[in-house]
Amino acid sequence: MRTLIEHLEFILTVDSDDNVLKDASIVIDDDVITDVGPAEEIGQRYARAGFDQIVDGSHLGMTPGFIDSHVHLSETLSRAVFPDDIDTRTWVFHWAKPFYAHVDEEDEKTSVALACCEMLRSGTTCFLDMGAQNDPAGTIPVLENIGMRGITGQHAADNVPEKLPHGWSDEMVAHHFFANADIALAALGDTVEKWNGAGDGRIRVWVNIEGKEPCSLELHVGARTLAEKYGVGTTYHIATSIEEAKISEKKYGAWPVQRIADAGGLGSNLVIAHGVALTDQEIALLKEYDTKVAFCPGTSFKLAKGAGAFGKYPELIEAGVTVCLGTDGVSASGNLNLMRQMYVVAGLFKDIRNDPTMVGARMALRMATIDGAKALGWDEEIGSIEIGKKADFVLFNLHHVEWTPYFDPLQALVWSASPNSIDQTWVNGRALYSAGKVQTIDEETLFEDARKRAKAIIERAGLSAEGVPKATSLYE
Numbered sequence: 001m002r003t004l005i006e007h008l009e010f011i012l013t014v015d016s017d018d019n020v021l022k023d024a025s026i027v028i029d030d031d032v033i034t035d036v037g038p039a040e041e042i043g044q045r046y047a048r049a050g051f052d053q054i055v056d057g058s059h060l061g062m063t064p065g066f067i068d069s070h071v072h073l074s075e076t077l078s079r080a081v082f083p084d085d086i087d088t089r090t091w092v093f094h095w096a097k098p099f100y101a102h103v104d105e106e107d108e109k110t111s112v113a114l115a116c117c118e119m120l121r122s123g124t125t126c127f128l129d130m131g132a133q134n135d136p137a138g139t140i141p142v143l144e145n146i147g148m149r150g151i152t153g154q155h156a157a158d159n160v161p162e163k164l165p166h167g168w169s170d171e172m173v174a175h176h177f178f179a180n181a182d183i184a185l186a187a188l189g190d191t192v193e194k195w196n197g198a199g200d201g202r203i204r205v206w207v208n209i210e211g212k213e214p215c216s217l218e219l220h221v222g223a224r225t226l227a228e229k230y231g232v233g234t235t236y237h238i239a240t241s242i243e244e245a246k247i248s249e250k251k252y253g254a255w256p257v258q259r260i261a262d263a264g265g266l267g268s269n270l271v272i273a274h275g276v277a278l279t280d281q282e283i284a285l286l287k288e289y290d291t292k293v294a295f296c297p298g299t300s301f302k303l304a305k306g307a308g309a310f311g312k313y314p315e316l317i318e319a320g321v322t323v324c325l326g327t328d329g330v331s332a333s334g335n336l337n338l339m340r341q342m343y344v345v346a347g348l349f350k351d352i353r354n355d356p357t358m359v360g361a362r363m364a365l366r367m368a369t370i371d372g373a374k375a376l377g378w379d380e381e382i383g384s385i386e387i388g389k390k391a392d393f394v395l396f397n398l399h400h401v402e403w404t405p406y407f408d409p410l411q412a413l414v415w416s417a418s419p420n421s422i423d424q425t426w427v428n429g430r431a432l433y434s435a436g437k438v439q440t441i442d443e444e445t446l447f448e449d450a451r452k453r454a455k456a457i458i459e460r461a462g463l464s465a466e467g468v469p470k471a472t473s474l475y476e
């Protein structure tokens, strides 16, 4: 299948020089970009009869597909379920955990499909998912059928709190925690062996763990070592708030990333999710080991993690650490719309530091594309519009009010546009979102199913009852 998309008004290539092409054309052979450049030159190089499909791009603008570097596909049924006025640890231990413990295998398939639906509609083509709550044998075929690209795994934790808190049952603990780090790692290794490379290589599987208090130090360190053995990566939540850092200091005499580093746990195949609470020394360590950081501004906004007050993301970028963007789960941030994260990160530090040179549109787009690809170890194939890369991209309708008028496409993309003006989202040479719908999902049936299942989970988890705690001292 040979496709020509011609006379695109612009292509934001996000190549090493951030080149912006105007009146450009692109040639796609099956799943790969085989030529890109000025429309006139491309027109001279190819006979029109040689194309199976020619798309008029004259009112369209192209960007690379967005890469969501921290998402929970299994949490999509928990939209707007938990209160938005409780601290992160209460939110996790007393609300999120009981909810997810009651997400069964069928619920999880629905949740994953719904996540893909929202991502494709928002221009996201690739993700780093924290992993399935149940056997990934249920969710990976769903991902294969929908056609997105991404990394998933299996939920893992091994450190049960001493006293079971409100809402936790023995059954839930048995489902949620492995008996120890060795048993957890054996299971995660099996999952990598079984599923890595599924969907013709579009689905990769990593040795992901939950991270923080529910995981032992041994599991944090062991996950990265095991991932290295398999030639894959690992990701976990760490240094997500000042509270977590202070508890770590009190219990272990070191902040979370320092503690991992002291145990030999940092490396280039590790993506830490959040990284809100970091010392300057920890930033230097992340740089030294080429460990990546996935920033989730939406989660910080909704859960008050303090990214604006304490976050050192501009310092991480300045130090040369790869910082990418995540939406986190819909319960944490409210949505899986990476464009919204771009908007926030572009402006957050300008405002807080009172400095217009902080982050900005150019860096925000890189974080949402090529830097995400680097974090996922996939930048040879995705993250920019260049010859030889996979055909993963977004086409914006420039006749939409969000683009009327515009001059600089980069600024318009980050500051003005939203998923409302997305015309098509392509993954691996296929338009998975076009003509106003996700082509590989029966959206109406999915939405109906999702509404029913979410309601049932809330009932089963007891979250509609009185007495769910609004504060916690768990793991302290």
Ligand SMILES: [Zn+2]
Pocket (backbone or CB within 6 Å): 070, 071, 072, 130, 237, 273, 328, 329, 332
């Ligand atoms: Zn998360």
